[in-house]
Amino acid sequence: MRTRVIEATVRALMQAETRLPSWVMQRIEEAASLETNPLARSHLHFMLENVRLAEDRSLPICQDTGLPIFHVQMGRDRVLDFSLQDAIAEGVRIATSTIPLRPNTVDPITRKNSGDNTGPGMPDIILDHVDGRSLKITAYPKGAGSENMSLVGMLNPADDPYDFILKTASERAANACPPLFLGIGIGGSFDLAARLAKRALFNMPGSSPQELQLLKRLNNLGIGPMGLGGDTTVLGLKIETAFCHTASLPVAINFQCWANRSATEVIL
């Protein structure tokens, strides 16, 4: 079983790094067909061409092959007699040398690179228990360009969370490789809001009236692909909420670049 987890991890990373989920490609294609700014349109077509090149040659779409982040959904009837963290880490090490991936993880203080994309706290595994016996492993390699622009705001309950999101996007979107996907967490605590925002990226895209209204307002900003102007600033967003303290309004925005990479492997 441990070997199967390692192999599934390598396969999920290979798939995630070298091709985009079909719904992400569709979103970019739709945006390219609707975009009225010629420069923005040519950027969107170049992005699509880049993904096709990567897929044809089995090359990473982006040189920033990301931080190893995984969402694992584990059946309650399954018992593991080994460390899931260690097995997925082993998969990351193998994927780093075989795909290959750029070695990205460093000690935060000394900045020394481990060379294999693992280290204390890495890979980051977000675990849910679900019904059944299957083990579902989704790789979400996360690039630093978009992750660096992410923000948690501890707002005043009288503040408007949507204004905060619009202001943050207008200041930061250009550096995060737009058109973007935004994972938004509203409520909870300081750290729960951030985790909700990350989980929102797993549940992308949202289609509630509030989410669609916010999407429209964000696209009206005109930031466009790569921040050089255009109709296409945000391709999708999802809001996750949790109850918060009556005196608090935490709002977290996790930026995700247009190359919204993920791939799932299921072990039955």
Place this chain on the structure above:
Amino acid sequence: MTEFHLRTPLSSADVQELNAGDVVFLSGMIFSARDKAHALMREKGAPISLEGAAIYHCGPLIRGNAVLSAGPTTSGRMARYTEEILARGVRAIIGKGGLPGAPFLNRAVYLAYPGGCGAAAALQLRVMGVHCQELGMAESIWEFEALEFGPMIVAVDSYGKDLFQDVRRSAEKQMTK
């Protein structure tokens, strides 16, 4: 919006003919440098000649001598070094996300390469050498031969025009509507 096909080293005449919004394809030598390489050049000087050079904000993915993926990284992290790097004769900085425009006035341009397009960029670059490899793959200074590297957009020209700033200002105006 005019399309230019230029070769490094760039002359001041090359820089002067470029205006914000123009499209550039670049051939010749370009040098990758990001956070650690800039810090090292500040401390010890550049291991390469920067006269007329194009510096590429990029941490490539390379195996052996093969460039596998090599799109731009966020230039903003290197903003603190713009003045001194341009003072050493650099005439083009390539990256994504932009840089404050003032240091570029009358001497250099900022060229924006589409972010996330590492596979496409890799096909336009060949490794010719590497410096400071002790900094690791992403942070080394890679000497690339560029073959029609682009499309890049002149986002900051040498006349004080800054497309990123224009877009940001217009977004702020839209927000207060």
